[in-house]
Amino acid sequence: MYNFDQMPDRRDTNSIKWDVEKQELPMWIADMDFSVAPEIMQAMQDKIKLGAFGYENVPASYYDAIVNWQEKQHNCQVKKDWILFVNGVIPALSSAVRRVTHPGEQILTLTPVYDIFFHSIENNGRKSLEEELEYNAKTHKYSINWSSLEQKLADPLTKMMILCNPHNPIGKSWTYKEIEKIAQLCHEYHVYLFSDEIHGDLVLDNSFSSTLKLPDNLKQNLIVAFSPSKTFNLAALHSASMVVPNPELRFQIYRAINNDEIAEPNLLAIPATIAAYTQGNAWLKELKKYLLKNRQYIANFLETELNELNLASEFATYLAWIDISSLNINSQQLADFLKENTGLIISSGNVYRGNGTNFIRLNFACPKSVLIDGLERLKKGIDIEKS
Numbered sequence: 001m002y003n004f005d006q007m008p009d010r011r012d013t014n015s016i017k018w019d020v021e022k023q024e025l026p027m028w029i030a031d032m033d034f035s036v037a038p039e040i041m042q043a044m045q046d047k048i049k050l051g052a053f054g055y056e057n058v059p060a061s062y063y064d065a066i067v068n069w070q071e072k073q074h075n076c077q078v079k080k081d082w083i084l085f086v087n088g089v090i091p092a093l094s095s096a097v098r099r100v101t102h103p104g105e106q107i108l109t110l111t112p113v114y115d116i117f118f119h120s121i122e123n124n125g126r127k128s129l130e131e132e133l134e135y136n137a138k139t140h141k142y143s144i145n146w147s148s149l150e151q152k153l154a155d156p157l158t159k160m161m162i163l164c165n166p167h168n169p170i171g172k173s174w175t176y177k178e179i180e181k182i183a184q185l186c187h188e189y190h191v192y193l194f195s196d197e198i199h200g201d202l203v204l205d206n207s208f209s210s211t212l213k214l215p216d217n218l219k220q221n222l223i224v225a226f227s228p229s230k231t232f233n234l235a236a237l238h239s240a241s242m243v244v245p246n247p248e249l250r251f252q253i254y255r256a257i258n259n260d261e262i263a264e265p266n267l268l269a270i271p272a273t274i275a276a277y278t279q280g281n282a283w284l285k286e287l288k289k290y291l292l293k294n295r296q297y298i299a300n301f302l303e304t305e306l307n308e309l310n311l312a313s314e315f316a317t318y319l320a321w322i323d324i325s326s327l328n329i330n331s332q333q334l335a336d337f338l339k340e341n342t343g344l345i346i347s348s349g350n351v352y353r354g355n356g357t358n359f360i361r362l363n364f365a366c367p368k369s370v371l372i373d374g375l376e377r378l379k380k381g382i383d384i385e386k387s
């Protein structure tokens with residue numbers, strides 16, 4: 001019913017991704033080369049037609065839409081008054097960091113991880129404490145070293161852990177057991193757990209476990225953030241939500257986001273978010289099927305055409321995490337080389353820290369024809385580099 005084989009032409013439209021030279025193909029930043037669902041477009045057009053764009057409240061229907069979405073998509077019971085509107089997941093994170101931790105204190109992440117977390121930590125004068133995920137070079141899978149994680153959480157200077165759930169860039173959905181264990185450790189050592197669930201709707205084998213499924217006692221130090229921006233390709237909408245079950249912590253977060261002036265919606269945020277969460281399910285279901293096929297195409301391509309590279313990402317997100325260690329070149333050098341020689345622009349893994357320097361990240365949320373072009377450029381570039 002929806003067409004994912006065509007993409008809007010975003011050159012010269014202020015798109016960060018498509019601000020590139022004619023021969024270049026951007027497959028890096030996490031937004032999708034698909035048109036927005038018509039149901040969401042309609043809601044936005046209706047709003048524009050009104051022609052009146054004064055200051056707005058967040059209406060009850062916004063909270064209802066989130067409660068129902070969380071219940072239907074993820075089987076999570078969220079209470080309406082746990083939800084706070086905010087202008088983005090990263091603004092929410094930075095604001096929470098400033099409110100519940102102090103300069104010089106440590107904030108823990110599992111690396112390699114979404115690089116902007118480090119900005120939220122370090123630009124606010126906090127220390128980034130990095131627990132590097134263990135990587136099995138044979139199975140190409142990551143896991144947590146629990147005793148090392150516990151040691152870091154037990155350090156009295158550690159005040160917050162940021163969990164990327166599911167995890168960008170390694171494309172992994174943490175299991176309920178893993179989430180429960182992390183939450184138990186955070187609870188035991190009085191560490192706030194900030195769970196960034198922005199990719200939660202985009203787990204292609206539906207294996208996502210939200211932290212909102214945790215029992216009440218493990219939700220007391222929990223701050224969750226998500227948004228329709230990845231799911232429905234609405235990053236410039238600047239509409240996100242935080243869920244904070246503990247009322248005292250919620251009040252602190254409420255003060256923080258208001259103090260930072262990031263708690264008021266722009267003119268399209270509310271109608272588009274409500275449309276996404278109330279009418280977007282059919283589009284999302286088709287999108288996930290399309291993405292799953294693209295992911296499979298990459299896996300087959302690497303196996304048959306580029307077998308020195310390995311797909312390390314699992315079924316979460318539309319970002320392929322590709323192990324390039326056998327090439328003996330660091331990821332930044334390879335990214336620069338590919339751009340220079342083939343026009344392909346991918347993310348170099350070193351920015352995500354941990355063992356990221358042995359990986360590249362490739363965004364496969366695009367029509368299949370574009371993906372094929374990208375993979376052929378990748379092969380060509382690697383062939384030239386090796387010759």
Ligand SMILES: Cc1ncc(COP(=O)(O)O)c(C=O)c1O
Nearest residue numbers: 030088089090091114168196198
């Ligand atoms: C894990 C993660 N969190 C947050 C964001 C950005 O969120 P926002 O645009 O709502 O600040 C991204 C974007 O790629 C992301 O991958």
